[in-house]
Amino acid sequence: MQLKLPKDLTDKLEQQLGAEFPAFLAAYEQEKVAGLRANGLKVQPELLKNLLPYLQEAVEWCRDGFYYADSEVRPAKHPYYYAGLYYIQEPSAMLPAQLLAASPGQRVLDLCAAPGGKSVQIAGQLARNGLLVTNDIHPQRAKALLKNMERYGVVNVVVTNETPDRLAKVFAGYFDKILVDAPCSGEGMFRKEPAMANDWSVQEVAKYARWQQEILSYVPDMLRAGGEIVYSTCTFSPEENEIQVQNFVNSHPEFHIQEMRRLWPHQNKGEGHFAARIKEQNTPSVNTKNDANVYQACDISNLKAAVREALQDFSRQVWKQEQAWLKWLPPGGLIIERNGHILWEDKTLPSLKGLKVLRSGWLLGVWEKGRFRPSQAFAMGLPQEAALSAQRCNFSAGNEQGRYGAIRYLRGETIQIDNQEWPSGWHLVTIDGFVLGWGKGAGHSLKNDYPPGWRWED
Numbered sequence: 001m002q003l004k005l006p007k008d009l010t011d012k013l014e015q016q017l018g019a020e021f022p023a024f025l026a027a028y029e030q031e032k033v034a035g036l037r038a039n040g041l042k043v044q045p046e047l048l049k050n051l052l053p054y055l056q057e058a059v060e061w062c063r064d065g066f067y068y069a070d071s072e073v074r075p076a077k078h079p080y081y082y083a084g085l086y087y088i089q090e091p092s093a094m095l096p097a098q099l100l101a102a103s104p105g106q107r108v109l110d111l112c113a114a115p116g117g118k119s120v121q122i123a124g125q126l127a128r129n130g131l132l133v134t135n136d137i138h139p140q141r142a143k144a145l146l147k148n149m150e151r152y153g154v155v156n157v158v159v160t161n162e163t164p165d166r167l168a169k170v171f172a173g174y175f176d177k178i179l180v181d182a183p184c185s186g187e188g189m190f191r192k193e194p195a196m197a198n199d200w201s202v203q204e205v206a207k208y209a210r211w212q213q214e215i216l217s218y219v220p221d222m223l224r225a226g227g228e229i230v231y232s233t234c235t236f237s238p239e240e241n242e243i244q245v246q247n248f249v250n251s252h253p254e255f256h257i258q259e260m261r262r263l264w265p266h267q268n269k270g271e272g273h274f275a276a277r278i279k280e281q282n283t284p285s286v287n288t289k290n291d292a293n294v295y296q297a298c299d300i301s302n303l304k305a306a307v308r309e310a311l312q313d314f315s316r317q318v319w320k321q322e323q324a325w326l327k328w329l330p331p332g333g334l335i336i337e338r339n340g341h342i343l344w345e346d347k348t349l350p351s352l353k354g355l356k357v358l359r360s361g362w363l364l365g366v367w368e369k370g371r372f373r374p375s376q377a378f379a380m381g382l383p384q385e386a387a388l389s390a391q392r393c394n395f396s397a398g399n400e401q402g403r404y405g406a407i408r409y410l411r412g413e414t415i416q417i418d419n420q421e422w423p424s425g426w427h428l429v430t431i432d433g434f435v436l437g438w439g440k441g442a443g444h445s446l447k448n449d450y451p452p453g454w455r456w457e458d
């Protein structure tokens, strides 16, 4: 579709950009750029670059991100995508989480998070240590957010579908860092999705600015003393960006702007973004850091004996040891059973009663008919070390047969390979050692346990 920007918008941008305006307009004649980012929970960027030879240069403001030629490759059509190795993300959108720079052990809120690109990025920074609360007000988008948290192996997570004011009541002074990737008039999206430009108006910009102000007003209550906020949008209007941030610090003198960055499509290889880092100046009152140990044995003594035994039996099947799975749980949590669901949950969480919580912690599986049935989230959240030491069926993407075998599994088909026998019990199914899901051994077949809602789409 030919991009036609509304006259009011071009007038406004001309005034804003001055001599740079022709270069800005010329950028709209060029192809949109495409990018993807290595999921730090699964793979290092250098390795991803080897696995995907079509990747071009790294994104300047995010070394985990790479450009690719959108017209030539379809990264979502590969088993590695299903293994959660990378998130397809517009390169400019990689900036806000980069400025947030969470570190292991911290508590982070991603307030407007769906579908979850920045949450996955933050989870990579936390490296399975600390807590990410990820939220979206829209119920369907919050469901998509949950699925992405599962696919990308984010385990130390709480997914909510809430309004900022209700979250603020529960999480008073709780977070070290908060990302507000606000709903906006989306001017930076118009090259990618030209139809969006039709909805633009001066009134829309003003409406978004009011929403953003309202969302931001609940943020200080949730931040600990000395904590940091990153506020970002994918739009160009100052009312939604610099002016919004300035108004915020004017009405909250305890906050100072640390840095503000803009990406423009005529200056940077990306569709455009704004991000500001704002710090609360008071001396930190608490250190919320968890133990820096990534693996830490978790106490399961509070589980019913029958549940404990079922888990041990499962662990013996998959890893030949009854305690193996315990060492792959994140630190600072405990295992609980809630209505048959077995979860790892962060110990420091306040009561979430009354909130719409889609997931609190890492869903390991369900306890049914005296047995433990592992979940897809459990498979996807396991570190690679756990995958490599498990009883498993591994495909190799390096040959046609292996790649096709993985695709057939992702389509939901039973696995049968020549005369191979599969011992009874649970097996992980992997591609080059990266987890895809579960299968169950039954003689010459490995029964497929890949969830229907996740299957490969042609």
Ligand SMILES: C[S@@+](CC[C@H](N)C(=O)[O-])C[C@H]1O[C@@H](n2cnc3c(N)ncnc32)[C@H](O)[C@@H]1O
Pocket (backbone or CB within 6 Å): 093, 111, 112, 113, 114, 115, 116, 117, 118, 119, 135, 136, 137, 138, 141, 162, 163, 164, 181, 182, 183, 184, 215
């Ligand atoms: C720019 S998008 C977020 C993109 C996301 N951060 C990512 O990287 O994938 C803004 C999101 O804010 C959500 N939203 C709008 N108003 C909100 C509110 N008052 N509280 C929380 N989320 C809100 C929208 O549903 C939308 O999903």
